[in-house]
Amino acid sequence: MDITEVVKRTGIPAHTLRFYEKKGLITSTSPPGARRHFAAAVVEQLAVIALGQAGGLSLDEIHAMLSPNGQANVDRAVLLSKAxxxxxxxxxxxxxxxxxxxxxxxxxxxxxxxxxxxxxxxxxxxxxxxxxxxxxxxxxxxxxxxxxx
Structure with a gap:
């Protein structure tokens, strides 16, 4: 999925997507220097990031809860502390x-x-x-x- 399509589907600006990629929260499937493309699963990953932020988690805390393949790996102790x-x-x-x-x-x-x-x-x-x-x-x-x- 092209970065433009991700922006349209999620409403998240392209510069934020690039920032999230730089922080390791999401990964693109395109080679360096090419226009960014993402797997369809990025939409769910972005939803997890949004949910974490809405709950007051920092991007570093959210990053720690995302496995390398982008699946949520929830740290229940962190969630209880935040609650x-x-x-x-x-x-x-x-x-x-x-x-x-x-x-x-x-x-x-x-x-x-x-x-x-x-x-x-x-x-x-x-x-x-x-x-x-x-x-x-x-x-x-x-x-x-x-x-x-």
Whole structure:
């Protein structure tokens, strides 16, 4: 399959295909210097690369999971580690969302008078937001009619 056909089928630009080839993620069937041609299996290989990238894997991590013939050789430990990272990020973002929702709906006359907002400021100043949501998960609103953080 000509490189133009691969671009049409996948939407991946030719320069990206050449980059992937240079990184060893895909291989062309054409001799050096000739117009690039790929086996039909390259479409599936590109799908595996796209899936890995969507999951947050680096190209090096993806490369390590592709056998020389282009078949996926999944490293389950890497996938579990990446899933754990994603779960931690989701928890952090959910905690941030709850904090923003509380600040938006807080019944205190101003945020400086809100005990929950004051605790959020303390946590932020301590750098807890950057390290994760563990500290944020312990913060509970002082107001009974607001969503728990």
């Amino acid at each position: 754990d990272e994603i779960d931690a990020t989701v928890k952090h973002l959910q905690a941030m969302s709850r904090g923003l929702r509380h600040a938006a709906a807080c019944p205190a006359p101003n945020h400086a008078q809100c005990p929950t907002f004051r605790r959020l400021l303390t946590i932020a100043a301590a750098g807890t937001f950057k390290r994760g949501s563990a500290g944020l998960a312990r913060v509970r609103p002082a107001h009974s009619n607001t969503e728990a953080l």
